[in-house]
Amino acid sequence: MSTTTTASPTEAKLWGGGKSPFSVEYGKVMMWYFLMSDAFTFGAFLISYGTVRFSTNGWPDPNLVFRSFPFAPEGIHAPLVFVSVMTFILIVSSVTMVLAVHAGHNMDKKGVVRNMIWTIIGGIAFLSCQAWEWNHLFHEGAWWGQNPFINADGTASTTNFTNFFFTITGFHGFHVFSGVVINIIMLIMTLTNQFEKRGHYNMIEKAGLYWHFVDLVWVFVFTCFYLL
């Protein structure tokens, strides 16, 4: 309450009506609130993973589980290499998305189209990598309800490891997939001059927020499953 009485003149003007107090459009505020709720969903997943891991004596060593690489010769193990590639793909596609938003601010249709295409390619590349990794792990015998890997200390492991891995990376992969679909729709709308007619590229910004969020979640998923 004290804040309202001591409000500065500018703040009073901000909330005095006639203009957006957040000085962003409605859709963008709502995208932020959606992403906040989505962050709680992913947070719940990752915290439950952490809780279960903390309540267990042993856990598989990620460097022995995730050590394969496409086209790698038999017997060659390269821990962390493939997931590094996936991480960089997602970071780069996030950068091209920022560049697309920036081009949108300058009403540069060509720049938006070029960067959106790169972002979509990055998204598809990430999904392909994930599909390869899931397929590879499945052929090693890992799936929901079955875990062929043993704990780092040599004791038998439970299926918690694979259950959490496939659930959380699967949920994230589904977000990447939706992001790619949204980006393709944005690209089509740009190509058909819908944003030129509207006079602004705000939709690209909102798709961009979603895409960056997907990248953000990967930062956490990548750290929790592959590094820790």
Add this chain to the structure above:
Amino acid sequence: MSHTNDTHAEHGGGAIAEIKKVTIILSVLTIVELILGFWMIGMESKALVLGVKGTIVILMMAKAFYIVAYFMHLKHEVKNLIMTIVVPLSLFIWFIIAFLADGNSFRNLRNDYDRYFKEQSTIKVAQPEHGGGGHEAEGAAGAAHTDSAAHKTDTSAKHEEAKH
């Protein structure tokens, strides 16, 4: 909408420079994380492993900050908007402390009072053979058992039988 353009115009010229800077920071942080990850492979000292893991978590938070602040542009938004996003998310501080402490306490309780649980986590097993075949059979058996190490070895034994 016009407001968004106003705020952006203030640093319009430096926008590309900022994107470049943040890209470099994110790449460097990721590379440092990976170097730490490689360094941790086969590390003996438990205290050192814990320290490296702590460092990785801090680097992860730094990466998250740069993505949200610059790529998602939150740093350049109005303070009120930042607060409506950041304040609810600060609940996570409590969630993480409470749930991880709870998980840890549950493990201690089980180690103290559940002899079966304690016993299972001391028996060493051989790494089962990887490779194709027997997925369906193993899947059916594996799905039935969830949290028991004894069943797990049982499953792999069956797996071996099925092969012969």
